[in-house]
Amino acid sequence: MFTTMEKKELKVSAIKNGTVIDHIPAKDLFKVIRILGLDRIDTPVTFGNNLDSQKFGKKAIIKVSDKFFEDKEINKIALIAPTANLNIIRDYEVKEKRPVELPATIKGICKCINPKCITNAEPMPTKFDVIAGDTVSLKCFYCGKVTDHDHIEIV
Ligand code: CTP
Ligand code: ZN
Secondary structure: OOOHHHHHHOOOOOOOOEEEEEEEEHHHHHHHHHHOOOOOOOOOEEEEEEEEEOOOEEEEEEEEEOOOOOHHHHHHHHHOOOOOEEEEEEOOEEEEEEEOOOOOEEEOOEOOOOOOOHHHOOOOOOEEEEEOOOOOEEEEOOOOOEEOHHHOOEO
């Protein structure tokens, strides 16, 4: 028998090895899945959405078995989910726990807000300087226009 507390904890099963991305704001779950390409990998991925969280009201969690991301790869999610927390699991134990970190620059992923920008005319990856403040915005390396947080569009 499980106690009420244990029942709450068991919403998404524990994994043996891999990466658990916790404290994702619920509304951002599918963007995170796209940024990390989790719709295209072949290791087991489980996720839960709209789970109760004391900090966020509703949160999402993603568990990717047998996958350990490069910092550069995983930190991209800080753009849209700066509150996300990474847990590295080895042999069922949490071996490392850290928040995601905003990268200084970001290549690809987002669209430049300027319709006249070369990146919107040519088949080329976008490139931005990340401007951190209360919210994150992106300054285009090519045209200099700033895409504010509310307009960040994942491609
Ligand atoms: N986890 C998992 N598989 C394991 C061990 C842990 O999926 N073998 C998950 C837990 O479900 C939790 C996260 O990894 O979502 C972090 O585990 P832990 O640090 O034990 O949980 P909390 O103390 O709740 O973490 P935090 O304080 O960061 O919320
Ligand atoms: Zn541009």
